[in-house]
Amino acid sequence: MTLTPDGRSGRTIRSVQIAFNIIETLQERDRIGVTELADELGHSKSTVHSHLQTLEERKIIVRDGDGYRLSLRILDMAADVRDQVGNYDVIQDEVEALAAETGEIAQFGLEEHGQVSYLYKATGERAVVTASQVGMQQPMYSTSLGKTILAYLPPERTEEIVRNTEFEQITSQTITGPEELYDELEEISERGYGIDDEENIEGLRCVAAPVRNEETILGAVSITGPSSRFTDDRIHDELPEYVTRAANVIELNTKFS
Structure with a gap:
C-alpha cells in the first residue's frame, strides 16, 4: 500500500513502477544502455532488459x-x-500575447496530483531563463500559479492538498507551513491575484490570476520576471492587470464555447 502525492492510498504494481522509472530516466538522459540503466535504477540487467523489450x-x-x-x-x-x-x-494565444505584451515569461498552469502542472509557456523578448517547462510539476505553496489555484479550488480539495503537502524551505522567502499558507490564500481571494515573491527561485517574482468558470477554477495564468523589474509598485498595480485581462479572455471563450 502506498500514498499518492495528493494523499490517496492504493495498491501499486512493481513492474509498472519500474517501467515508468525507465521512461523518466530516458527523459532525463536522452539515451542510455541496459547496463547503465540497471545500475542507475538498482535492478538486475535481466529485469531492465525485459521491461525495455516490452516498452519497445x-x-x-x-x-x-x-x-x-x-x-x-x-x-x-x-x-x-x-x-x-x-x-x-x-x-x-493569450499566453503568447501576454509574453509579447510584457516581454516576460508567461505561463498557464493547472492542478494535478496536488501540484501545479505547466500546460503552456511563452517567452517574451526580455525574459530571463527559467527551468520551468511544459509538463513540469512544481509545488503549489511556493508558486504564484499554485497558490492562486489553491485559493479558488473547492475548500475540501484545498484542505486535502495542504494536508498532504510536505513543506520545504526552497528559498528564504518560501512559505513553510499550513497556517502561513492559509493566511496568504485568504489575501489572494480578497485581491484577486497571487504573488510569488522570490519563493521558488531567488531573484524572480511572479504574478498570477485565476481562470474560472461557473463551477470551479480551470487553472491560472502568470507572468514571471526579475525582481529588479517586478518592483513592489508594479507587482501590486500594473502587473495584475495584465494577467487578469488574459484570464478574463480565456474565461469568456470557455463560457461561450
Whole structure:
C-alpha cells in the first residue's frame, strides 16, 4: 500500500513502477544502455532488459545505437493530452500575447496530483531563463500559479492538498507551513491575484490570476520576471492587470464555447 502525492492510498504494481522509472530516466538522459540503466535504477540487467523489450514492442521507446531513447509516439500522446484541455488554442494565444505584451515569461498552469502542472509557456523578448517547462510539476505553496489555484479550488480539495503537502524551505522567502499558507490564500481571494515573491527561485517574482468558470477554477495564468523589474509598485498595480485581462479572455471563450 502506498500514498499518492495528493494523499490517496492504493495498491501499486512493481513492474509498472519500474517501467515508468525507465521512461523518466530516458527523459532525463536522452539515451542510455541496459547496463547503465540497471545500475542507475538498482535492478538486475535481466529485469531492465525485459521491461525495455516490452516498452519497445509497445513503441514507447526505440533502440538507438547501443542504447535506448523515447520514441516519437510520446509526442502523439502528449498532443492528445493537450487537446483534452478545453480551449487550448485560446490559452496558447493569450499566453503568447501576454509574453509579447510584457516581454516576460508567461505561463498557464493547472492542478494535478496536488501540484501545479505547466500546460503552456511563452517567452517574451526580455525574459530571463527559467527551468520551468511544459509538463513540469512544481509545488503549489511556493508558486504564484499554485497558490492562486489553491485559493479558488473547492475548500475540501484545498484542505486535502495542504494536508498532504510536505513543506520545504526552497528559498528564504518560501512559505513553510499550513497556517502561513492559509493566511496568504485568504489575501489572494480578497485581491484577486497571487504573488510569488522570490519563493521558488531567488531573484524572480511572479504574478498570477485565476481562470474560472461557473463551477470551479480551470487553472491560472502568470507572468514571471526579475525582481529588479517586478518592483513592489508594479507587482501590486500594473502587473495584475495584465494577467487578469488574459484570464478574463480565456474565461469568456470557455463560457461561450
